[in-house]
Amino acid sequence: MSAKRDKHATPPHGTPHGTAEENTAVYRFRANWVAVVLTIVSIIQALALTRLADAIEKLHFMSQWSLAAVAFVVILRIFQTYVTAAVEYENWNARFLDLVFVFVVGLVEYELIGRLEGTHFNARPFELWFAGLCALALLGHANAYREVGGRSEPSRTRERHLQMVNMTGALLCFALTVVFMYEANASEALIISIAAAQTLIIGFNTYYSVRVTLGVRSPH
Secondary structure, eight states: OOSOOOTTSOOOOOBTTBOHHHHHHHHHHHHTHHHHHHHHHHHHHHHHHHHHHHHHTTOOSHHHHHHHHHHHHHHHHHHHHHHHHHHHOSOOOOOHHHHHHHHHHHHHHHHHHHTTOSSSOOHHHHHHHHHHHHHHHHHHHHHHHHHHOSOOOHHHHHHHHHHHHHHHHHHHHHHHHHHHHHOTTOOHHHHHHHHHHHHHHHHHHHHHHHHHHHHSOOOO
16 A cells, blocks of 8 residues: 545646656546445445345245355455445555455355355355355455554554454354365254354454454544
8 A cells, every 4th residue: 555545636747657647547546446446345245235135035944044144244244344444544555456356256245145045955055155255355364464564553563463353254264164065964953053153253353343443543
């Protein structure tokens, strides 16, 4: 994160690295980067929530309801992650991979919810897609931890600790999915128990992230 987002700043003029028009376009893109990402994330989460609402109407088993709860907290978690990131970071260096990552996560999330549908319910496809989502979450939080660096300022120490908690939550959810996959004939009780644990882990990570990001901020 290098350039501070300041919508009242004067756009850069021509430099040896580009024309005035090119630099102005880059400036405008960076100035509106967070708004663009949040708009895309909001649309994706709205579509995911709509699909979940449609799927809920067709649920018949408690195991399906428990996995629907997992899908619901996943939607909350993804939306919260991007909103609090926008609030926390004044400087968000625009990268193409960040935008690609948003769409990849949205695709996996959409397919995850789709596994709840169907007349012959099978929890395995849902957990497979959920494992992929956990892997993406782990990758994203690990990258955020790396970008914080090793400095000892209180804000950076707090951010490193938050990302460690986030990575731990993603690893625990992934581990629970692995446990489920090793069971050849998973019972209804096992599915419900694992889904309940995953829901609680994601719910805690969501609450903790909001509390750390918004609850311990300087009034200045």
